[in-house]
Amino acid sequence: MIGRERELAALATSQAPVMLLRGEAGVGKTALLAAVPAEGFKVLRAAGVEAETAIAYAGLHQLLHPLMPLTDGLDPGHRATLEAVLDGTPAVAPSVMALGVAVLDLLSVGPPLLLIVDDGQWFDVPSIQVLTFVARRLGDLPVRLWVAVREGVPSLFDEAGLEELAVPALSAADAADLLDSRFPDLPAEHRRLVLEHAAGNPLALVELPSSIAEGLEPGFVPLPRRLERVFASRIRALTARERAELLRLAFDGAGRHGSGSRYVPRDVETARAMGLLEQGRLAFRHPLVASAVVQLASPNERAAAHADLAALYEADLERRAVHLAAATVDPDAAVAAALEGAARSAVRRGGAATAVQWLTRAAELSPRPADRARLLGDAAFVAGQAGLLERAEVLVAAADRADGRIASPDAVLTAAYVALYRHGDVSMHGVVAEVLRRRHAELDDAMLARLVHLLLAISQFAADPVTWRVTDELVELVRDRLPATTLLLRDAWSDVAHRGAGLRERISEAVAATDEAEPWDLMRLGVAAFYADSLADLRPYLSRMVERERETGAVTSLMTMLQLTVLDDIVAGRWDDAVRGCTEGLALTSEHGYELFGHQFRVFLGLVAAQRGDTARAAALQAEVEAWARPRKVGFLLQFAEDLGMLAALSSGDYETAWAYASGITTPGAFPAYAQHAPRTLLDLVEAALHTGRDDLACAHAAAAASLRGISPRLDLLIAGTLAMTSPSAEAFAAASQEEFPFEWARVRLAEGVWGRRQKRITEARAALTAALTTFEQLGAESWAARTRQELRAGAPSTASLTAQERHIAELAATGLSNKQIGAQLFLSPRTVGAHLYRIFPKLGITSRAALRDALESPG
Structure with a gap:
């Protein structure tokens, strides 16, 4: 072990019966647990498997099943409880206390034990509840419990109050030692890149060199994504058959301690040779490998x-049903x-939360309405017993709808909006879609429109093409009954690249007709305007509405309108105002428990930080948003988080990282249907491509964007700017002139100045760079301003080669004196003065007397 002296000593000398190790993926928690001496202890190991988080007591079974032979000497009741949970299915699920007491009894009769739980964040909830109960009551028992969990992935272990040991990244010196010990012959440039991008993560240090040596591009993104992209590059190099084998291994939890995986692949030697699998056994080198396999x-x-x-699991009720x-x-x-049977089994073993999910899914798969209603009713009952009260409300409403027992579309609206805005639950899309599909004929026009608006909102936050296609199908189904404004919202929210023609005019007409409209009508149009x-056109309306809603307390509309004003401030360069708006919005979301809106304000704060070059702040906000949005599949937030990372990378000049993000947001050279974020990142992708030598992709993307002209002035600026950057000319840069979008405008001026300097167009270059610098300084975009100053210094004319005369x-000519006047002062003929100026101009890189003053006053 390199660089883990502190952690090893802490584990070896700690007197605490329980220790929680916390660190990011790949930081070496597993290796650390394997390296600590355990003299005098019998070691039992278990590892969480993401595929088994829904199987009650799967983790406890891994950890304690080897001790089952010791149950003969236990209290009969305790023995029966343990045997029922770990060797069978109890008729009645035991309480946490009953099972916890039985486990304590079992631990007391065995030898001294060291219980090691790796990837504890993937343990099922009932197992964690029992282990944390036991952990707090170990007392003087000769038992130690060490649990490793992944940073950023929440679990019930976080709430147990256990003593923690942080496992940070390696120091720079230790990272270099580890890299050199594993790859002593790594070329110097490759070594520098690995150390820079691994950022002390041991797994990255041992994985990245082989990719770089093979000519593959590391992801250059925050560490978890970087590792996933490296693994993804290797996975893509495999044959389709071998990728399929890895996919089955991933879903089966291959190689995880005690996972019980059964799948045996036919051939994975190439994957093993690439380092995706361990040598000697069927196990992924890291959980991120399995994640990448599934994602691809x-x-x-x-x-x-x-x-x-x-x-494969024909005889295993629960696993078979889940698959x-x-x-x-x-x-x-x-x-x-089958899934209903698995849910009944889960209930009997204490997995109520899992049973709710399975019963709900069973309802979705049931062809008969009566069966759907029955299963949803059962799920609601179990949810109520498990304390999932809001979920129970949703399920009751869904059960009512399933077979038409009552007409309650209002219940659907309420439940779905609460689920979406408070918890980011986009899974309600299917429920709402089914109501529209089955009952649209019996709904009045007002309720029909409300349900469609709800479906549009969920689709917008899901940001998933498949979801949008379902929504589009239903909108077309009831199109003749929808108001024109609803169709406008569909076009704006879903696919502005293909439906944006004339959109601004349609929005203006709709806004003009909103004098008597409800606040949420303007709110929706504001989202379309974004x-x-x-948004600038709607700003007066939005500002008035925000003030009104503050007084009347319509907090949902107020928070949404605050978001829109923040977005307008960001685009218009009023970044301090945007930060103040986000601060107010976060206070409101915290007060009312609107988690989705709260994370929107966080991502907007991150955008300002990224554009200003505060990369640490941007990275922290990005990680917070991604950790919340990714498990909920809130694609809207995830796309903005990607945008945040990309802008931070561009601000810091890390163009490879920026390219990795940009090319993940959209395929270069294409603007596919429903890819709402793709046009917004046009300039970012092209700039990253040009700075990383991908000129052909930059040109293709700019050319593809040309077809989007006329949708909006900002997009027109991005199109003109990227066309000028890919095919530079003075005329092309002059076309990118929309100054109402200052940040993007200044970036185009910076590119213009760089091009002009290289073309020896010194005067024009300085003008463009000076304009860009002024704007960046006004915005507070210091990293961009510093880059612009550097360009100005690089292109500044030098007076060092001028003689004293x-x-x-030159100084006299710069004041506006003629050759004759200068000659009179210096006792020279006008012709001699002209000859001197003829030699001075090339030395200063200028072509006229008008440029003399700037040249003489420049830093050079």
Whole structure:
């Protein structure tokens, strides 16, 4: 172990019966746990598997099943409780206390034990509850419990009050030692890149060199994404058959301690040779490898893998049902019945939260309305018993709708809006879509429009093309009954690149007709205006509405309108105002428990920080938003978080990282349907591509964007700017002149100045760079301003080569004196003065007397 002396000593000398190790993925928690001496202790290990988080007591079974032979000497009641949970299915799920007491009894009769739990964040909830109960009561028992959890992934271990040991990244010196010990012959430039991008993460230090040596590009993103991108690059190099094998291994939890995985692949030697799998056993080198394998697979590939695993676990009720459900898209009564049986089993073993999920999914897969209603009703009952009260409300409403027992679309609206805005739950899309599909004919026009607006809102936050296609299908189904404004919202929120023509005019007409409208009507138009880059036109309306809603307390509309004003401030360069708006918005969201809105304000704060060059602040906000949004699949926030990381990288000049983000947001050279964020990042992608030598991709993307002209002035600026950057000319840069978007405008001026300097167009270059510098300084974009100053210094004319007399003549000429007047002062003929100026101009890099003053006053 290199650089872990402190952690090893802490574990070896700690008297605490329980220790929680916390660190980011790849930081070396597993290796640390394996390296600590355990003399005098019997070591039992278990590792969480993400696929088993929904299987009650799966983690406890891993950890304690080897001790089951010791149960013969236990209290009969304790023995029965343990055997029922760990060796069978109890008729009645035991309480946490009953099972915890039984576990304490078991631990007391065995030898001294060291219990090691790795990847504890993936342990199922019932197992964590029992372990934390036991942990607080170990007392004088000769038992130690060490639990490793991943930073940024919440679990119940976080709330148990356990003593913690942070496992940070390695220091710079230790990281260099580790890298040199593993790769002593690494070229100097490769070594520098690995140390820079690994940032002390041991897994990255041992994984990145091989990718760089193979000519693959590391991701250059915050560490978890960077590792995933490195793994993804290797995975793409495998054959389709071998990727399919890895996918099945990933879904089966291959190689995880006690996972019980059964899948045996036919051939994974190439993956093993690439370092994706461990040598000697079927195990991924790191959980991120499995994550990358799953992420790269198509929906059809994932479904096929789950179907194969379902067949493999024919005799395992729960695993078979989970895999069958994951492999099934259309309603299937047999799969629904299997999942219902698995849910009943989970309830009997104490997995109520898991049972709610499975019963809900079983309802989705049930073809008969009566069965759907029954299953949803059962799920609501179990949710109520598990304390999931809001979820129970949603399920009750869904059960009512399933077979038309009552007409309660208002209940659907309320439940779905609460789920979305308070908790970021975009999964309600399917419920709302089904109500519209089945009951649209019986709904009045007002309720029909409200449900469509709800569907549009969920789709917007999901930011998923598949979800949008379903929404589009339903909008078209009821199109004749919808007001024109609703169709406008659909076009603006879903796909501005393909539906944006004339959108600004439609929004203006709609806003003009909102004098008597409800606040949420203007709120929705404001969101449309954001996508059409016309928030400035609505700013007076929004400001008045914000003031009104502050007084009347319509907090949902108020928070949304605050977001819109913040976005307008960001685009218009009023960044201090944007920060103040976010601060106010965060206070409101915290007060009312609107988690989704709160994370929107955080990502907007991150955008300001990133553009100003405060990369540490931007990275912290990005990590916070991603940790919340990713498990909820809130694509809107995830896209903005990617944008945040990209802008921070551009601000710091890390163009490879910027390229990794930009090319992840959109495919270069294309603007596919429903890719709402792609046009907004046009300038970023092109700039990153040009700075990383991908000129052909930059040109292709700028050319593809040319077809989007006319949608909005901001987009027109981005298009003109990127076309000028990819095919530079004075005329092309002059076309990018929309100054109402100062940050992007200044970036184009910076590019213009750099090009002009290289073309020896000194006067024009200085004018462009000076304009860019002034704007960057006004915005507080210090990293961009520093880069512009550097360009000005690099292109500044030098007076060092002038003789004393030439310098004197130049200074007099700069005041506006004629050759004759200068000659009269210096006792020279006008012709001699002209000859001197003829030599002075090239030395200063200028072509006229008008440029003399700037040249003489420049830093050079």
